[in-house]
Amino acid sequence: MSHQDLVAPQEHAFDYADLIITYLKQLGIECVFGVPGGAIEPFINALARSERNGGPKLVIARHECAAAFMADGYFRETGKLGVVCSTTGPGATNLITGVASASVDKSSMLVITAQTALPKFGKRSLQDSSETAIDTVSIFRNCTKYNALVSHELQLESKLISALMETYQAPRGPVHISIPSDILRMPYGHDNPNAHINYLMNKASLEDTLAVEQLIEEIIKVNKVVIYLGHSCAGAYQQIETLAETINAPFVSGPMGKRWVNEKHPLYYGVYGYAGHRSARELFKNDDIELILAFGTSITETGIGGLSSDLLNEKLIHIDSSVESFSRSPMAKLHVCGHLNGIVNRLLNKISQQSWRRTWEGIELECNKNILGGYAELIDEQKCISDDIPIKPQRLMGYLSTQLPEDTRFFIDAGNIWAWATHYLTTSNNSGCYRIAMGFGSMAWSMGAVIGSAMASPDKPHVCLIGDGAWQMSSHEIGVAVDNNLPILFIVLNDSAYGMVKFGQRMSNAEQVGWKLNQINFALLAQAQGADGHIIESPKELMALDVHAFFNKNVPTVLDVRIDSNEIPPMMDRVKSLQEGAVFLTGNNEIT
Numbered sequence: 001m002s003h004q005d006l007v008a009p010q011e012h013a014f015d016y017a018d019l020i021i022t023y024l025k026q027l028g029i030e031c032v033f034g035v036p037g038g039a040i041e042p043f044i045n046a047l048a049r050s051e052r053n054g055g056p057k058l059v060i061a062r063h064e065c066a067a068a069f070m071a072d073g074y075f076r077e078t079g080k081l082g083v084v085c086s087t088t089g090p091g092a093t094n095l096i097t098g099v100a101s102a103s104v105d106k107s108s109m110l111v112i113t114a115q116t117a118l119p120k121f122g123k124r125s126l127q128d129s130s131e132t133a134i135d136t137v138s139i140f141r142n143c144t145k146y147n148a149l150v151s152h153e154l155q156l157e158s159k160l161i162s163a164l165m166e167t168y169q170a171p172r173g174p175v176h177i178s179i180p181s182d183i184l185r186m187p188y189g190h191d192n193p194n195a196h197i198n199y200l201m202n203k204a205s206l207e208d209t210l211a212v213e214q215l216i217e218e219i220i221k222v223n224k225v226v227i228y229l230g231h232s233c234a235g236a237y238q239q240i241e242t243l244a245e246t247i248n249a250p251f252v253s254g255p256m257g258k259r260w261v262n263e264k265h266p267l268y269y270g271v272y273g274y275a276g277h278r279s280a281r282e283l284f285k286n287d288d289i290e291l292i293l294a295f296g297t298s299i300t301e302t303g304i305g306g307l308s309s310d311l312l313n314e315k316l317i318h319i320d321s322s323v324e325s326f327s328r329s330p331m332a333k334l335h336v337c338g339h340l341n342g343i344v345n346r347l348l349n350k351i352s353q354q355s356w357r358r359t360w361e362g363i364e365l366e367c368n369k370n371i372l373g374g375y376a377e378l379i380d381e382q383k384c385i386s387d388d389i390p391i392k393p394q395r396l397m398g399y400l401s402t403q404l405p406e407d408t409r410f411f412i413d414a415g416n417i418w419a420w421a422t423h424y425l426t427t428s429n430n431s432g433c434y435r436i437a438m439g440f441g442s443m444a445w446s447m448g449a450v451i452g453s454a455m456a457s458p459d460k461p462h463v464c465l466i467g468d469g470a471w472q473m474s475s476h477e478i479g480v481a482v483d484n485n486l487p488i489l490f491i492v493l494n495d496s497a498y499g500m501v502k503f504g505q506r507m508s509n510a511e512q513v514g515w516k517l518n519q520i521n522f523a524l525l526a527q528a529q530g531a532d533g534h535i536i537e538s539p540k541e542l543m544a545l546d547v548h549a550f551f552n553k554n555v556p557t558v559l560d561v562r563i564d565s566n567e568i569p570p571m572m573d574r575v576k577s578l579q580e581g582a583v584f585l586t587g588n589n590e591i592t
Ligand SMILES: Cc1ncc(C[n+]2csc(CCOP(=O)(O)OP(=O)(O)O)c2C)c(N)n1
Pocket: 414, 415, 416, 417, 441, 442, 443, 466, 467, 468, 469, 470, 471, 493, 495, 497, 498, 499, 500, 501
């Protein structure tokens, strides 16, 4: 909001909308993302009052779906809570894709939608969203952990607290409360909330101690262990790495777990699953493996779900902080529920007491350093340093892997960039700075998410990698980055196509239809939107960029990179799975 917008209209009694914001303030939330108008206005007014007093402020998105993606990005950066709001009817329905994405990817998010005023329920007022109209509460049911209509003002506080508690507990996910506009503006009666909820930040750490003991017994019996890291390994990597080193266990990750690992660690064999590495696949073909320890995974199609059930049946131990994900691994020999850090620490204590020596002696476990400094085996790795024009996407990944600061926050959109980044983008940062949304797989996720993250940490380098199709779905959101002086670097992989669709159709011998897009000058478009923009046509132009200068500006930059549209991304798994309607992948993503 600008300063003119923040002039106080009149004296105001503390109302229920103010109460919600007081709770958000307790949780240290700085931003609420949304689009104003209609029935949500009492909440928007409360946010204006809050911003004047140094509390959470409104960040205005251009579309509610992007606002939800922003809230997801804010959560991923801060680990706190993403908050998004919308008006009734179309505002709420526009949110759905963003909330569904957060649900599948397990992001903490509070979704506040306005509801029709109580006396107008069912009277077909404009944007009626009550249960006899376009019932927005039912629409959110399948993509939220907690979902409630506040039908009396005295319910609001307890329903809000229930929602906040739910979203902070594993498995994380969005919660929704639908609040009639008349309740939002009702006076609360006093100026302070009834509860202090900071303790919600301390997650409960329940641990299945019996299963942990069994886990220790299983590990004591064997020598050859492989470790797999999934999406939910936040904060546990250092201990898992120490465990791997202590027992000399090679480790792999899923495409989303990649963000928790140091890819330049010699025991790291790369990504298993979508667009993964031959080194990781070969590792699992080793008959001598005795145990697979899978940490923080929901056993998804794009990750370890692709392993043959034989291997999983006999050898899998599934360790996660939520029992919910065990329903995906009925074949496991053991389920261990608890805080990953705590479990690994107990294992390490036990192992050091026994001074174990683990060995893979006699087994070929060859992994050489690749051209980007990692140990995963890359397809055609020379392309990562190719000077060919047009620019090879592999070359762009090589550039990003070697030229950007280690703490760069990468946001990867859906499209071919999923495969390019999964396979080639190589970093040693293991603190979750590589961000991808592969659960729901919505195009344009990265555009909102990078903005939400940069709102939380504007001084950290932020890069969004996105195809030209997804960019056209969401490029208007760049206005939010311009308004907020965010120096985000947007890199558009311009191939004038829905490239993933193009290659998917080709690889599966289907009709070649609907993938062509018109050639657009995205640099010019960016300039028209108040950002900086450049077209990049050769590796030489890429290398000449002063990328650090981009991060020190007060506007975003768009690089319209004209990539070689004939390069085939390593995505054969996805094609096979779509063809077969398979639940699990084959684990073989080589293009044949
Ligand atoms: C919201 C949404 N609509 C459709 C899809 C299906 N889809 C996946 S990738 C893709 C094409 C992406 O094209 P682009 O953004 O240009 O990236 P490219 O694959 O060319 O690199 C489509 C249409 C999707 N994942 N999400």
